[in-house]
Amino acid sequence: MRLEDCQNISLGPLTLLVGQNGSGKSSVLKAIHWASRCSSLAQNKKLPVELMDFVPSVEFRSLAHKSTLQGRERGGSSTKPVIVKFRRGVETGSIKLKSLGNDAGVNVEIEGDVAAEFVKEEPQTAYIPGLAGLAEHETILAAPVFRRKAASGDGGSVLRQMLLNTHSDDLNTGEDSVELTKLSELVGQVIPGVRFWVKFDQRRDAYIRAWFYTPDMKYGDGGSNYTTMRRPLEMAGTGLLQVTQIFAYLLTFRPRLLLIDEPDAHLHQSSQERLVAALEAALQDFPETQIVVSTHSPRIVRVAGQCTRVVWLENGAIRDQGTDVRARMGWGALDKDIILFSEDDNTEYLQSIIDQWPHLAHRTVIWPCFGVSSIPDGERLAKLRDRHGIKVMVHRDRDFMSDDDLTAWKANRGYTKNDVPVWFSPGSDIESCFQSPDHIARAMDVDQAVAEKGIEYALNELDQGTVSASFNEAYNKAVGSLPGKADAIKRWNDLGQFCQATVKGKSFKDALRKGLQSALPEAGQARKLRNMSKIYEGCSETSICDDLRGHLQGLLDG
Known part of the structure; x- marks a missing residue:
């Protein structure tokens, strides 16, 4: 099991377990179910392995955290068993599982x-755990066999019998199929308009038959002849079968705990949202049931009602189970330490730069702001940082501003006062970060002199008047709200007038492509033109924008 000391998970009517892969979400569900099934089937505290209907692994002795599940180690000292504890108000209890030895089964102690x-x-x-598929045929199973198969986690092998069970305890429909109105109502909250039928005539049928209908299957003049438009259940998509299975379990067994592992895996985002609402609504009719769901979906967490608990697991332990988890997940910052607010709506280039340093990329999420004016000011970012305990940073393009301009802009937006770090692209914009001669030479595997010649040819492709007008517009817009009078002519002269430093990187891209298409054949390296797509990729060996790495690392170390 991934869990060592998971503390106390407080369950609501509906509880969502969130966290990255390997955080322990599935281990929580499997541990609860394994302990429950062992308790139900054990006799005289012993349960042979051949009688287990559910076990998280065939090598169940490996399920103890960082050890083996044994009764005793050499020397007589006990190893750690698997223990699941329960608390309801002041009442408590526990189920303890130890190995019988030689993989023979488990000893079950219930307190x-x-x-x-x-x-x-x-x-x-x-x-x-999800539905891998549906059995081709199902016949009626004796109640103990049916219950054990359903409890094994392989709902696809008995799903039709579960549907039949929701119609009647005597498992008989007679000669005609019957509609499952309650199941249709529950699943219909997630898949609108869905309907179900089942048929098993105990005198004539060897197999259970089931059908489904969705509004997109309607044809002809419509009408109400659903028996001609419906389709066999095995033709349903995985997402529909997954949702059907959830509510079939609920209707058939009315369990104390309904444990659902990543139901969002096969559902569209809109269906994910409806599933949460459907589960919360269903609990009104099943007050004795509590539902625990593991999920990676921010949509599920975002739309969950206030009575739904959200628990954040990390490395097999609880990191948080408060309201901040919802906010972090809404920002896409669960399991991240830094939110980098970028002025760009397309963050592909910025992400490529950060990906040069995997240890930083894994801990940083980029939040696009669709323009400089949309980046939150320093006061708002400070509140976000302090309230949710996450580090924040801002990226904006330099837009030809001087260092003094940058200092004034940070102060004007409140970043200096609120200690919010800002990273400015070293050139005019993020694209310019990839357009230095040394990076081009490395990316294309050519001599730096050839890269420099390509840049020279690229400048020849541009019209100086157009570049100057674009420069003036960008610079004046960038410093327009700052104190003092903007002097675009002075800044143009300071940067060297018409040169690469006064051209927007976005505008330079096409010209650079043409310049390199001339420079490389001239140098006898035309075959290297195939490497041109690599220019706008970062490189971990000779990384660009090391000042950004310093900013991010400083935040993490801070």
Whole structure:
């Protein structure tokens, strides 16, 4: 198991477990279900492995955290068992699992009234890991066999019998199919307009048959003859089957704990949102059930009601289970340490630069702001940083500003006062970061002199008057709100007048391509033109924009 000391997870009617891969979300669900099933099936505290209907791994002795699941180690000292503890108000209980040795099974120790409830024959937990597929045929299984198959996590092998069970306990529809109105109502909250039918005539049928209908299957003049338009259940998509399975378990077993592992995996974002609302609504009709869902979906967390708990797991332990988890996930910053607010709407180039340093990329999320004016000011970013305990930083293009201009702009936006770091692209914009001769030479595998010649030819492709007008517009817009009078002519002269430093990187891209298409063949290196796409990629060996790396690392070390 990924869990060592998960502390206490407080469950609401609906609880969402969030965290990156390997954080322990699935381990929580599997541990609860395994303990529950072992409690239900054990006799005289012992459960042979051949009687286990659910186990997280066939090598179950490896499930103890960083050790093996044994009764005793050499020397007589006990190893760590797997323990699942329960608390309801002041009542407590625990289920402790130890190995019987030689992979023969487990010893089950149950303490307290709360845990003792899991000894019941009817499954008290239902575990839904996702639906890999549907069995080709299903026949009626005896109740104990049916319950054990359903509890195994392989709902696809008994889904039709679960549907039949929601119609009637006697598992008989007679000669005609019957519509499953309650199931259709519940699943229809996620997949609007869906309907289900099932048929099993105990006198005539060897197999259970089930059908479904969705509004997109309607043809002809419509009408209400659904029996001609419906399709066999095995033709349904994975997302629909996943949702159907969830509510079939709920209707059939009414478990104390319904454990759902990543239901968002096969659902469109709009369906993910509807699933949360449907689960929260269903709990009104099933007050004895609590639902625990593991998810990676920010949409699911964002739309969840206030009564739904959100628990953030990291490295097998709880990192947070407060309201801040929702805000972090809404920012896309769960498991991140830095939010980098960028003026750009297309963050591809900025991401390429940060990807040069994987240890920083894994801890940084870029938030596009669609323009400089949309970047939050220093006071707002400071509140975000202090309230949610996450580091913040700003990126904006230099837009030909001087160092004094940059200092004034940071002060004007409140970044200096609120200690919010700002990274400015060293050239006019983010594209210019990739247009230095040494980077071009490295990316294209050519001599630096050839790269410099390509830049020279690129400048010849540009009209000086057009470049000058674009420079004036960009510079005056950048410093227009700053104290003092903008002097674009002086800044133009300071940068060297008509040169690469006064051309926007965005404008220089096409000219550079043409310049290199002339320079490389002239140098006998035309074959290297195939490397041109690599220019706008970062490189971990000879990285660009090391000052950005310093900013990010400084934040993490700070």
